[in-house]
Amino acid sequence: MIFIYFISLVISFVILYKCAVFFVDGASGIAKELNISKMVVGIVLVGMATTAPEFFVSVIASITGNPEIALGNAVGSVICDDGIALALAALLAPGVIMINCRVLKIVGTFLLSIDFLAYFFARNGTIGRLEGAVLVLILCFYYIFILKNKNIKLDKNSQDKSMSENKEYASPPKEFHLKRFILLFIVGLAGVVLTSYIIVWAAKNIAVYFSVSKIVIAITVIAIGTSLPEISTCIVAALKGEGEIAVGNIIGADILNILWIIGVASIVNPITVELKIMNFAFPFMILIVATMLVAMRIGCRLGKTKGIILLGLYLIYLILTLILFT
Numbered sequence: 001m002i003f004i005y006f007i008s009l010v011i012s013f014v015i016l017y018k019c020a021v022f023f024v025d026g027a028s029g030i031a032k033e034l035n036i037s038k039m040v041v042g043i044v045l046v047g048m049a050t051t052a053p054e055f056f057v058s059v060i061a062s063i064t065g066n067p068e069i070a071l072g073n074a075v076g077s078v079i080c081d082d083g084i085a086l087a088l089a090a091l092l093a094p095g096v097i098m099i100n101c102r103v104l105k106i107v108g109t110f111l112l113s114i115d116f117l118a119y120f121f122a123r124n125g126t127i128g129r130l131e132g133a134v135l136v137l138i139l140c141f142y143y144i145f146i147l148k149n150k151n152i153k154l155d156k157n158s159q160d161k162s163m164s165e166n167k168e169y170a171s172p173p174k175e176f177h178l179k180r181f182i183l184l185f186i187v188g189l190a191g192v193v194l195t196s197y198i199i200v201w202a203a204k205n206i207a208v209y210f211s212v213s214k215i216v217i218a219i220t221v222i223a224i225g226t227s228l229p230e231i232s233t234c235i236v237a238a239l240k241g242e243g244e245i246a247v248g249n250i251i252g253a254d255i256l257n258i259l260w261i262i263g264v265a266s267i268v269n270p271i272t273v274e275l276k277i278m279n280f281a282f283p284f285m286i287l288i289v290a291t292m293l294v295a296m297r298i299g300c301r302l303g304k305t306k307g308i309i310l311l312g313l314y315l316i317y318l319i320l321t322l323i324l325f326t
Contacts, residue, residue, distance in 0.1 A: 002209050008202040012195040019191025020232040021240075023049070026185030028242050033178040037100055037244070043107060044146060046245060047252020048260075049189045050229035051077075053196045054253075055261050057226050062265040069222065070265040071127070071273050074257045075281045076223030077230075078115075081250045081257075082292045083314025084224070085231040089238035089246040090307025097243030101300040107146075107251050108293040114138065114258050115289055119282040125275045132266030139259035192229045200225035219321050247296065254289060280324060288313050 023046070031041040054077045061069035090097060114135070121131040203221045224231075230253050237246040265271060291313060295306040 002206065005202040005205045005209070008198055009206070012198045012202065015191060016195040016199065016228065016232050017236065019188045019195065020229075020236040021188070022184045023188025023192055023233055024237045024240055024242055024245060026181045026183070026188055027245055028240075029181030030178065030185060031245075033181060037103060037248075040103060040146065040248060041245065043103075043248040043252035043255070044143065045185070046233060046249040047256055049185075050192065050233055050249060051253045051256040051261065052189075052193050053200070053226040053229060054257060055264070057200075057222065058261045058265045059268055062269040062271065065269070067265075067269065067271040068273050068277070071122075071262065071271050072219075072277070072281065073222050073226060074261040074265070075285050076219060077227045077261075078254045078257045078285050079281075079288055079314060079317055080223050080227040081230050081253050082288045083310050083317065085227060085234040086246065086250045086292060086302070087307040087311035087314065088231065089234040089243065089250075090302045090310070091304050092235055093238035093243055093246075094241060097238065097247060097302040099247060099296045099300045099302060100244060101297065103248075104251075104293070104296055104300075107255070108297070110142065111251060111255055111289060112286070112293065114255065115282075115286050118258050118262060119278075119286065122271075122273070122278045122282060125272060125278060127262060127266040127271040129267050129270055132263045132270075135259045135263030136267065139256070139263065142255065142259070192232065196226065196228045199228055216322070219318065243302070247302065250292075277325070280320070284317050284320075288317070 027041050027046050030045065031037065054073055058070040058073045061067070061073065117138075118127075118135065121127050121135075200221060203225055204217060207217045207221055230249055233249055234246040237243065237249070262271070288310070292310060295309065296302050
């Protein structure tokens, strides 16, 4: 049986990578066709799509009376996204990732604000239904603002630069119209989500087979496993020179993990977690998010050195978690 788990894991990783290629191509094409910043497409479309595994896992965990999994998955996924996915994107990209600092200034401030708000809600050890509803309501206003804000449109110089750097879309053939890109996006999304579930299933059974402790399973299989769509999409986007989509994906996923996933999970069933876990996970999440935003704000670019710093922070988080909670 263990052989089946390993084979499933390997095959799923291969399929996951290919689906992520479709996903990035579709998102990039949609951005070009609609003349919208790729970073914004990453924040809205890709971020929503790649957080689907976290959403379903957390809601199911909340329904079945496992609030620690629901909250730990959401907060842990933010840390994984910033410390693994974005770090690997920076390390594997052919060059530095250029950042749209105009967009970053708006969404970055918003991201830090909701992180602090969620921590404030969790300070008493519980996030109730009313607090969850507030988080979901904020998400609705956030999307309305992003979609209506005229600054998300690319200015002419930015568009010309993007087209000159990406010859694939500089003179697109006729068949590469909007419907084709939407189809690529949907096919990629379906494949990424489905294979991620198979990977989580296989990894969990491998961990159980080798008698790995539950906390280790939680911080690796659940948090990292549900973050696989973000990780794979970021890596593929970086390798294809679509760094803005990688960055937008992570920021969008971070926002959704707090507002959408924690919000809905706490509405379904109020989340109650030990204070010592709250007071470790939330401050570390805020630390790595702040580090990520400052790193990108400096020079409006994300390079390999900054990627190493983010990856180092994740390793510190991993070690401290093992020391404190095992």
